[in-house]
Amino acid sequence: xxxxxxxxxxxxxxxxxxxxxxxxxxxxxxxxxxxxxxxxxxxxxxxxxxxxxxxxxxxxxxxxxxxxxxxxxxxxxxxxxxxxxxxxxxxxxxxxxxxxxxxxxxxxxxxxxxxxxxxxxxxxxxxxxxxxxxxxxxxxxxxxxxxxxxxxxxxxxxxxxxxxxxxxxxxxxxxxxxxxxxxxxxxxxxxxxxxxxxxxxxxxxxxxxxxxxxxxxxxxxxxxxxxxxxxxxxxxxxxxxxxxxxxxxxxxxxxxxxxxxxxxxxxxxxxxxxxxxxxxxxxxxxxxxxxxxxxxxxxxxxxxxxxxxxxxxxxxxxxxxxxxxxxxxxxxxxxxxxxxxx
Amino acid sequence: xxxxxxxxxxxxxxxxxxxxxxxxxxxxxxxxxxxxxxxxxxxxxxxxxxxxxxxxxxxxxxxxxxxxxxxxxxxxxxxxxxxxxxxxxxxxxxxxxxxxxxxxxxxxxxxxxxxxxxxxxxxxxxxxxxxxxxxxxxxxxxxxxxxxxxxxxxxxxxxxxxxxxxxxxxxxxxxxxxxxxxxxxxxxxxxxxxxxxxxxxxxxxxxxxxxxxxxxxxxxxxxxxxxxxxxxxxxxxxxxxxxxxxxxxxxxxxxxxxxxxxxxxxxxxxxxxxxxxxxxxxxxxxxxxxxxxxxxxxxxxxxxxxxxxxxxxxxxxxxxxxxxxxxxxxxxxxxxxxxxxx
Numbered sequence: 001x002x003x004x005x006x007x008x009x010x011x012x013x014x015x016x017x018x019x020x021x022x023x024x025x026x027x028x029x030x031x032x033x034x035x036x037x038x039x040x041x042x043x044x045x046x047x048x049x050x051x052x053x054x055x056x057x058x059x060x061x062x063x064x065x066x067x068x069x070x071x072x073x074x075x076x077x078x079x080x081x082x083x084x085x086x087x088x089x090x091x092x093x094x095x096x097x098x099x100x101x102x103x104x105x106x107x108x109x110x111x112x113x114x115x116x117x118x119x120x121x122x123x124x125x126x127x128x129x130x131x132x133x134x135x136x137x138x139x140x141x142x143x144x145x146x147x148x149x150x151x152x153x154x155x156x157x158x159x160x161x162x163x164x165x166x167x168x169x170x171x172x173x174x175x176x177x178x179x180x181x182x183x184x185x186x187x188x189x190x191x192x193x194x195x196x197x198x199x200x201x202x203x204x205x206x207x208x209x210x211x212x213x214x215x216x217x218x219x220x221x222x223x224x225x226x227x228x229x230x231x232x233x234x235x236x237x238x239x240x241x242x243x244x245x246x247x248x249x250x251x252x253x254x255x256x257x258x259x260x261x262x263x264x265x266x267x268x269x270x271x272x273x274x275x276x277x278x279x280x281x282x283x284x285x286x287x288x289x290x291x292x293x294x295x296x297x298x299x300x301x302x303x304x305x306x307x308x309x310x311x312x313x314x315x316x317x318x319x320x321x322x323x324x325x326x327x328x329x330x331x332x333x334x335x336x337x338x339x340x341x342x
Numbered sequence: 343x344x345x346x347x348x349x350x351x352x353x354x355x356x357x358x359x360x361x362x363x364x365x366x367x368x369x370x371x372x373x374x375x376x377x378x379x380x381x382x383x384x385x386x387x388x389x390x391x392x393x394x395x396x397x398x399x400x401x402x403x404x405x406x407x408x409x410x411x412x413x414x415x416x417x418x419x420x421x422x423x424x425x426x427x428x429x430x431x432x433x434x435x436x437x438x439x440x441x442x443x444x445x446x447x448x449x450x451x452x453x454x455x456x457x458x459x460x461x462x463x464x465x466x467x468x469x470x471x472x473x474x475x476x477x478x479x480x481x482x483x484x485x486x487x488x489x490x491x492x493x494x495x496x497x498x499x500x501x502x503x504x505x506x507x508x509x510x511x512x513x514x515x516x517x518x519x520x521x522x523x524x525x526x527x528x529x530x531x532x533x534x535x536x537x538x539x540x541x542x543x544x545x546x547x548x549x550x551x552x553x554x555x556x557x558x559x560x561x562x563x564x565x566x567x568x569x570x571x572x573x574x575x576x577x578x579x580x581x582x583x584x585x586x587x588x589x590x591x592x593x594x595x596x597x598x599x600x601x602x603x604x605x606x607x608x609x610x611x612x613x614x615x616x617x618x619x620x621x622x623x624x625x626x627x628x629x630x631x632x633x634x635x636x637x638x639x640x641x642x643x644x645x646x647x648x649x650x651x652x653x654x655x656x657x658x659x660x661x662x663x664x665x666x667x668x669x670x671x672x673x674x675x676x677x678x679x680x681x682x683x684x
Contacts, residue, residue, distance in 0.1 A: 097572035098596035098620075106596050106621050108571075159621070229450075230439035246609050254440035254448050260617050267588050267611040275602050275626035278440075279448050279501070282624035284617035 006122030007320045007338075008058035012049030013328075015321045016058070022124040025073030031126045032085060034340040036145035036314070038064035039323060039333075041174070046115065047324045054115050062121030063089040063114030065340070066135070066144035076129040084135035086147045087120065087127050088293050089113035105289050112287075121317060123341040133293045136301045142314065143300050143307040145337050150296035150305065152261075153179035155288040156236060157187060158295075160259040164188035166233040169223055169251050173200040173211065175310065175335050176261060177238035181209050182305050189234075192226055194219055199332035207306045220250040227253065231278070236261055242268045249274040249282075258282045310334045348464030349662045349680075350400035354391030355670075357663045358400070364466040367415030373468045374427060376682040378487035378656070380406035381665060381675075383516070388457065389666045396457050404463030405431040405456030407682070408477070408486035418471040426477040428489045429462065429469050430635050431455035447631050454629075463659060465683040475635045478643045484656065485642050485649040487679050492638035492647065494603075495521035497630040498578060499529060500637075502601040506530035508575040511565055511593050515542040515553065517652065517677050518603060519580035523551050524647050531576075534568060536561055541674040549648045562592040569595065573620070578603055584610045591616040591624075600624045652676045 006020045025031045039062075045051055046061050055061065069083045079085070092099050092107030099107050111117050113127065135144055153176055162168060166189040170181045173195035181204070184191045193211045195201050204211045212222055223232055231253030237244050240262030248258050249271040260282060274280065288296075299305050312333040315323060317340050327333060348362045367373045381404075387393055388403050397403065411425045421427070434441050434449035441449050453459050455469065477486055495518055504510060508531040512523045515537035523546070526533045535553045537543050546553045554564055565574055573595030579586050582604030590600050591613040602624060616622065630638075641647055654675040657665060659682050669675060 097570070101572075101596060103596045103621070106619065108596070228439070230443075245612075245614060254443060254445045254450070260614055262614075263618055264614040267613045267615075269609040270587075270612040270614070271609045272587060272602055272604075272606040272612070272626070273609075275624065276605055276628050277448065277626075279445070279626045279628055281626070282617065284614070284620065284622045286618050286621055 004123040005317060006060045007062070007317055009046060009055055009061050010057045012052070013047060015047065015324065017318050017320060020122065023126040025071050025126050027074040028076060028129055029073040029126055030069050030076055030079060030129050030132065031071035031124055032067040032087070033070040034065050034067040034120050034123060034125050035141040036066050036337045037062045037120045037340050038145045038149065039327070039336045039338065040064050040149065042115065044324060044327055051115060060118040060122045061114050062119035063112070064145060064148040065120035065125070066141040066147065067125070070124065073129070079129060079132060079134065084137060084139060084141065084144070085132045086135060086144060086293070086297070087113070087125070087131045088133060088151070088288065088290065089119070089131060089148070090287060091117065091128060091131065105287050121320060121338060121340065133290075133297060135297060139301050142311065142337060146307050146310060146335060147293065147296045147300050149175050149335070150179055150300060151288040151292040152176055153183045154295040155292040156180050156259055156261050156285045157183045158292060159283055159285045160234050160236060160257060162187045162189050162234055166190070167227045168192070168234045168236070169194065169232040170236045170238060171244045171248065172237070172239035172262065173197070173204045173209070174238065177236070178204055178209070178310065178334070179305070180236050180238060180261065182207070183299070186299065186304060192223070200334070203309070203334055207309050219247060223251045231256055233257070234259065238262050240264050245270050249280060252278060252280050254278045256280055260284045312336055314339055346465040347659060348402045349404070349659055351388060351397055351403050352399045354394070355389060357389065357666065359660050359662060362464065365468040367413050367468050369416040370418060370471055371415040371468055372411050372418055372421060372471050372474065373413035373466055374409040374429070375412040376407050376409040376462050376465060376467050377483040378408050378679040379404045379462045379682050380487045380491065381669070381678045381680065382406055382491065384457065386666060386669055393457060402460045402464045403456050404461035405454070406487060406490040407462035407467070408483040408489065409467070412466065415471070421471060421474060421476065426479060426481060426483065426486070427474045428477060428486060428635070428639070429455070429467070429473045430475060430493070430630065430632065431461070431473060431490070432629060433459065433470060433473065447629050463662060463680060463682065475632070475639060477639060481643050484653065484679060488649050488652060488677060489635065489638045489642050491517050491677070492521055492525075492642060493630040493634040494518055495525045496637040497634040498522050498601055498603050498627045499525045500634060501625055501627045502576050502578065502599060504529045504531050504576055508532070509569045510534070510576045510578070511536065511574045512578045512580060513586045513590065514579070514581035514604065515539070515546045515551070516580065519578070520546055520551070520652065520676070521647070522578050522580060522603065524549070525641070528641065528646060534565070542676070545651070545676055549651050561589060565593045573598055575599070576601065580604050582606050587612050591622060594620060594622050596620045598622055602626045654678055656681060
């Protein structure tokens, strides 16, 4: 067996890549040879030490990936060695009120794999079989590494109830905002993206999105004109930026909807008077449910999205520390993939 | 004809009651002899001068009432002199995007009668016939004066999708909060009211509501225990108080709903992280639609609500200035009615 390696969070801004022995799958588990892992904003937060209450060093982090099944534990049915798979990295308690109601993806005691337990920045990842989604044999495993963030966007667009002819505004064109915009277009909606970062604006335009820079225009006025004075049907807030918490309520039409995707570390000011005046609906959304992974797999497998254009670079796992340092310096990345095995 | 009178807003904290000639109904209008008018928080805001941008003195204010048709204008069908009626005091433009979409109650250019045009604090009110709802002949016109606020509560409970077995928390036990709680109970829900005012706490308990004082307990902890750790199904924010904008998101269960009834003059801090974590839905609600008036009429006519217990006093219209002065001094009123005609 080739040398296995893993990237361990060792404390604030320190990651080490070390050789590790593969963990044999226990009952109900499988061991996956990880092909590619994507670097997510959450991983960057972890790197910065913001999640030290949940991550106990040394711990392998990472939760976006693609791979193939290497080994199957006792009692696992429906999968075989060599199957291409992705992991839906949620391990819920199945006992709390959320789980009992059928919302195990927002379990009150959720184990988010790669944060609360070991993640995929390693050659070999051992996970519960219930987290697996099988991929078509002919899928490109590089593109498949983007299924997890695509599933986030699929969940957001589904709970946002986006449909044909909706005028949709997306605040923020990072990986998730861009995917939300693309999936909105895929649903037949007319989509406007608001972004201030020049690299992201350029990239979003290259893949055919309509983008405005709210530093250069009055966004509320622009959206009013763009919708012939009605207001947007649906607004996705995908920045977590304080200013957008206030802006988001100024954009929708009467009975329009705001989908809160961005994570706000602190309570933020919302224009509740506008929520009242226009009877707006604000919908919080978090991660994904199994059907969102299936939607994402279908879209990526069908090459319905410009997935390759979102991959900024592919690097060996050994370069993880350097990559996070580049991100910290403000590197122009959309999605960086780490190659985790041969 | 007896002397007609009207209460005119003359500027900040000044109301004058004067004799006025009744206004004959034009085409499509009716003239109503107003029996009783209720004093609403909005009227008090007007009295304080907070709505001077919309109210041009001298103007008759007021929008909660009951009465009988006195005179019918050209082209009005379906009503006759002597019919008991209430007015749904909304006169929409019927041209804006909200109206065209069927949400004329939140028209972008809404004429809210009693604010943007003359109101019901007068013996004789001339209004468009499309604003009328007929009452059963045997209804008590004192109780009927509470139909308008009851319609607000009916709208809130309808958009909040309250149903049997829901655990509902109502923040605030003023007239609207109390009615929301009562209508929630009427739907079969289990209702908890949070209120800090001793008079309102006492009154709410007298009419059978379960009430806690959040100054005496930790409300979030209490609601968690009250719902066996799940969280509330639906939370109604009916105070417009900054602290409750932040509190409201701490109370619902996974995928629970918050209904924003209270009016927040300024953007207020909302715990959007909690909205995200539990995939909460926030629904803004405003005034009412025709079906909410019909619901309110049915409930009041059937004496399904302790309406009489909510009427703190009935006074002649001439005492309007003194009444607002008492409210300003913090008088213990739930709902005061003004008798507008013999």
